[in-house]
Amino acid sequence: MPPESESSPNFWGDMREEEYYTSQGVRNTKSYFETPSGKLFTQSFIPLDLPVRATVYMSHGYGSDTGWLFQKICINFATWGYAVFAADLLGHGRSDGLRCYLGDMEKVAAASLSFFVHTRNSEPYRHLPAFLFGESMGGAATMLMYFQSEPNTWTGLIFSAPLFVMPENMKPSKVRLFAYGLMFGMADTWAVMPDNKMVGKAIKDPEKLKIIASNPRRYTGPPRVGTMRELARVCQYIQDNFSKVTAPFLTVHGTADGVTCPTSSTLLYEKAASEDKSLKMYEGMYHSLIQGEPDENANVVLRDMKEWIDERVARYGQNRS
Template identity: 50%
Template sequence: MEQASSPPVNFWGSTPDAEEFYAAAGVRNTKAFVDTPYGRLFTQSWHPLSETSSPRALVFFTHGYASDTSWMFQSIPITFAQWGYATFAADLLGHGQSDGLPGYIEDIQTTASAALFFYKSVRDGPEYGPEYAQKKKFLFGESMGGGLTFLMLLQDPQGWDGAIFSAPFLSVPEPARPSGLRLLAYGLLLGYAETWPVMPQNNIQGNVFHDQEKAKIIRMNPRRYKLPARVGTMRQLMVLCDIFEKRCGEVLTPFLVLHGTGDTCTAHEGSQMLYDKAKSSDKTIKLYDGFYHSLLQAELKENSERVYMDIHAWIDARTSVPQ
C-alpha cells in the first residue's frame, strides 16, 4: 500500500532549501523575534540581493486572517523585493509564530498597534542608518491586514508616504456577516465564550481562491488557523467595520485600493467607500470584474499578473529611481 506523501516543508515544496530558494529569487531573507508592548512578534524582511544599488523604498506588509508571513503570503513581499524594494512583515498576534492564542483577536486596535510598533521600529530606528531614513515608506495590507492597515493610518497618520490595500476587510457582504443575536448571546457569558471556536464557517468563506491548485498549497500551511472562527475574533472584526464606517473620511495618506467584484468574503463596496470618502488628494481604486478575494496569492495567473502590474506601476510612479 502506498504511503501518503508528507506535506511540503515550504510553499514552494520541500526543495530547494530556503537559502537556495531566496538566492534564486534574487532576495535576501532575515528572520527575528521582536518584543513589543503587546506581545512578541515573529518578523521577516526581504531585501534585493544586489549590494550595489539602494532600495527604491521600504514597504511593510500585513497579512490576513488565519495566515502568516512564512507560507505563500511571502510571495508578495518577495515580488516587491525583486522590483527593488526593501520589504518587511510580521506575523500578527494570534497568528503564525507570534504570541497569542491561534486565531484569536482579543482587541483589533492592539493587533494593529503591535504590528505598527515593529514597522515604526524599522522606519524610525537606527538599524539601517541614514540611507533608509531618506527613503519613502509604504504600508501594504491584504484582507484583514488591509483593515489593520487602515487602523494604522489612523494611529500614525503622518508617518507614511502611501498605502496599498488588497481586498481589504472593511465591509462584509450581508451573507457573510455574523449573527448579531449570536454574538449578543455569547456576550452574555461574561467573556467566557470569547475564545470559543464556534462561529459558522460561512462567515469567513466564499469566493476566496480562484486557482484551486494554489488553494491546496495555501491550505497545507502547517501554521494556518483551521478551526472555526473564535467568537471574540468575529466580534472584533465587526468592531473594525464599525470604526471604518465612522472614520474612513479621515484617511489623508496616498493610497491604491484593489478589489475583485467576485469576492464574497469581503465587500468591494467597502473599498469603494474608502475611495469615495477618504480625504487623500492622491487616491486610486481598481475594481476587477469577477476576480475573487485572494488577488495575489490564488487568483488565476493572468489575473494576478494584471493586479501585480497595476501595483508595480502605482508604487514605481511614487518612488525615486535608485542611485
C-alpha cells in the same frame, strides 16, 4: 509549484530556503520582535542586486501568516527595488497569542505598528519613502495602524481586497453575540462561530487552493466569538472614519470577491480625503488577487501595484528629514 508541497516544509518543495530566496533575487531574514502585547515573528525581504528605493510594511489576512504563499507578494515588491518587512499578526503564524483570537484589534495593530515604526525609523531606511500594505483582514489592521501613526509617517497605503465592509453572509449574528455576551466575557475566546468556508471563496485557481490549504500554520478552526465581534466593530469604526484618510493610497478588489465586500474599496475611494487616491476593480476576480488567481490575472494586479508605487516613489522621493 510541486504537488508534494503538502509534505514539504515550504510551498516550493524541499529546496533550502536560502537557495530559494537567492533564486528569487532577494535576501530573507527571520527574527522576533518584543512588543508590550507579545512577541512577533517578523521577516524581511531585501533585493539582492538593486538599490533600495523605499520600504514596504506588509500585513497578511485572517488565519494566514507571512510565510507560505503570502511571501510571494513580499518577494515581488523586493524584486522591484523595495525593502519589505512583514510580521505575523498577534494570534497568527509564529507570533504570540491565542490562535486567531482578535479580541482587541487596536492592540493587534499597535503590536505590528511598533515593529514597523522601529524599522521605518532605523538606518538606512529612515530617509526613504515608506508604505503600509494590507491584504484582507490585514487591510483593516493596516488602516488601524495608519490611524494610530504620527502624521506624515507613511508616504502611502496599499490595500489588496481589504476588509472594511463585511458581506451579509459573513456578519456575525447579533443574537448569537448577545447570548455569548451574557456570559461575562467567558465565551470570548471560544471557537464556536459559524464557519463560512472562506478559503474556497477566496481562491480561484484550484492548484493554488491545494497549496494554500497545505500551509501547516494556517488556522482551520471555527472563528472565535471575540474575533467576529471585534471584526464587526472595527469595520464600522473604519467606515465611520474614512474621511480621516489623507495619505496617498491604492486599493484593489475583485468584483467576485466572496470574502470581503468590493464596496470596502469603493467606499474608501469615495469618502477618503486624500488628494492622491487610486481604485482598481478587477472583473470576475476572487478575493485572493495575487496568491489565488491564475498567474495571468495575478500578474495584472502586480503590474498595477508596481506602476502605482514606482510613480509615488518618483513623485514624493526622499521628502523626510
